[in-house]
Amino acid sequence: MKIDVADLKKTPGAQIELSLEGTLPSFEEEADQEVTLLSPVMAELRLKNVDGVILVEGKIRVQVCLCCSRCLEEFSQNLEVAINEAYSDAGGLQGNGKEQEGGITFFSGNTIDLTAAVRENLLAELPMKATCREDCRGLCPHCGHNLNLGECGCRCREVDPRLASLGKLLERE
Ligand SMILES: [Zn+2]
Ligand SMILES: [Zn+2]
Numbered sequence: 001m002k003i004d005v006a007d008l009k010k011t012p013g014a015q016i017e018l019s020l021e022g023t024l025p026s027f028e029e030e031a032d033q034e035v036t037l038l039s040p041v042m043a044e045l046r047l048k049n050v051d052g053v054i055l056v057e058g059k060i061r062v063q064v065c066l067c068c069s070r071c072l073e074e075f076s077q078n079l080e081v082a083i084n085e086a087y088s089d090a091g092g093l094q095g096n097g098k099e100q101e102g103g104i105t106f107f108s109g110n111t112i113d114l115t116a117a118v119r120e121n122l123l124a125e126l127p128m129k130a131t132c133r134e135d136c137r138g139l140c141p142h143c144g145h146n147l148n149l150g151e152c153g154c155r156c157r158e159v160d161p162r163l164a165s166l167g168k169l170l171e172r173e
Contacts (some may be wrong), residue, residue, distance in 0.1 A: 001118055003056075006110035008049050009089055015048045024119055025063075035126065038076055039063040041118060053104060056085045060122070069078065069129040070138035071146050081125045085117045113120055 008014050020043040045058035065074055068116050090106035091149035137147035145152035
């Protein structure tokens with residue numbers, strides 16, 4: 001997700017607004033959970049040249065497919081994440097987009113690559129334990145039935161192990 005800042009970086013005080021659409025490489029490894037991007041990443045950005053530092057602010061939106069930590073079903077969720085970054089021209093130095101100083105990322109040439117920042121911000125926004133809905137009932141600990149789909153019939157047998165045999169007898173009727 002690259003932005004051409006050739007004009008912007010020449011003019012302190014200048015400001016531009018733009019929308020950007022891009023794709024990201026999958027980031028399941030970093031996320032430590034199943035995450036699939038279902039849509040391109042949409043960014044609404046405002047770029048400002050403040051004393052030669054280019055401030056990037058705005059919102060990024062993407063639809064992701066997550067795995068529910070309770071019922072293990074996949075579900076989709078819209079993420080909206082704020083982005084707030086500062087970039088500085090590395091000048092003659094070789095900026096590779098990874099060097100940072102005081103929260104400022106260096107770039108070289110006329111383009112800022114937002115990919116790393118977008119990924120970081122999205123990752124930070126992912127729920128640690130995603131749930132498909134607030135009242136997801138999860139799986140039955142005994143038979144693994146998805147309780148969102150209805151009762152499985154195991155529950156009453158949790159009561160007392162001594163009654164378990166009775167329960168079995170009743171079941172045969
Ligand atoms: Zn669930
Ligand atoms: Zn069950």
